[in-house]
Amino acid sequence: MESAPPSAEVRPQTLRGFQDLLPRDMFAREWVITRIKQVYERYGFQPLDTPVLESLTTLVGTGGEETNKQLFRLKTPEGEPIAMRFDLTVPFARLIAQYPEHLKLPFRRYHIGPVFRADDPAPGRFRQFTQFDIDAAGSSSVAVDAEMVSAMCEVMRAIGLDNAKSAPGQPQEYLIKINNRKVVDALLQGCGIQELERHKHVLRVVDKLDKIGHEEVRKELGAGRIDASGDRIRGVGLTADVIDQILAFISIVADTREAIVEAISNHLQDSTTKDQALQEMDELAGCLNALGVAQQDAVFDPSLARGLDYYTGPVYEAILPAAKVGSVMGGGRYDGLIGRFSEQSIPAAGVSVGLDRLIAGLTLAGKIQTSVTSVQVLIVSMGAVPTGEVLRLATELRRDGIIAVPYFGEGKPKPRDQFSYANTYDIPIAVILGEDELQKNTVSVKNLRLGERLRREITDNEEYRRRAREAQVVVPREQLLHTVCRMLQQP
């Protein structure tokens, strides 16, 4: 006891952009995962897992320049270049191409796991984060996209968000935005913007509409602008006429998805791309109605861009308007990606839930209740009780499904320490096994939360100790389980 604590030679710390999850975080996470999983399974998605590491050639080039830069690159002991996956979609595409004999199309899977991106950490952005994905391969039907959106809505409801219950005047609890790459293509073609790079630049700028507003977007589409820190932001260099067209287009709002499709139609010049895009949107609207997706839950939003290169059709994104954590789900159709790994071209669509952000958002909104421990019973021993008796008692409780742990702290376990421990972790019940109890073949069972409430107001130390045994009963040993179960059900 006298000796100085050993001096730590290594500072305990997590890597930049990585996070530890303590029990409190894990309980919240498990709660969310369980609920999302139930939705995914109801839609017929099958569980699947793949390694965190992939061959470099599998990953590189799939997500554009930016993701190439963000890869955590490694080498196997044999010297082969490999990297950590930056999403779950590319491994899915690889898998579909690799197991044609096991995965008969159409095939839907769900997959949860950590992904890695070596970019600058920011609020809600980590270098390791968890995605919880659904994807469906082997069908180009828009109905599949509609199912994705429907599943997104149901996930929101499953974790306790409901727009029907949100107070009038308040922002919605969640909102799913839908757009279509082909619609945007038709618009830009109509404006005479052909080059892919310019196309992507326009998308990036348009995506900022919510953040910086119309006027700044107008400047950035034109000559450029000066941002809040005084940085000059390069503009796209479009003419005023074209900018007007684009702004008018992305400002389209209407009450229903059908009305937005019609408004879009009026804004676009005739082309085959336009016809195809509108037909898809029209069909999607019909499917969403058939699936019972409420108009207010999922809206068509022509300003939604999503920066991903591989999307080819409908794109979707979910936000929690009350929590400023960015988008919490995103997805879309990517009919070209699997072709990278396979002779045949296989259409696919999927959604990714950003678990860390979603949980952060729920916590911010107070929609998630977390506990610090799952332990239901702390076994408190007093006096000279043989360890064997304590262990026997623990086994007795565990055999019937009670989460029970005996107190084995350092030093002589004083009652005070043991109760204080239970208090720190908010363990609801103490089962006390002392010499008295052992002799009489009884146990004392104490409802700690009730006891706390009954004595909360006491300021006098004497009285506090005199009433120590409130909320505590002595029962014959054979009634232990019954007593504990009943007490667990009490508030």
Place this chain on the structure above:
RNA sequence: GCCAGGGUAGCUCAGUUGGUUAGAGCGCCAGAUUGUGGAUCUGGAGGUCCCGGGUUCGACCCCCGGCCCUGGUACCA
């Protein structure tokens, strides 16, 4: 990447115009109280003052460089 602000006890932070022994609150440990949690009171442990170099008789403080964190911005599968 750019702008701004930070890094001092486990946590949140104060402080020193450069001077011997670095402070508070919370938390932790012990006692008041040997079979009972909280509150209260008393005492205690706990520090490479982010790292490296420079200036100085002397640096936690000043100077240079680096790393990390926070906010904003940019970028963003």
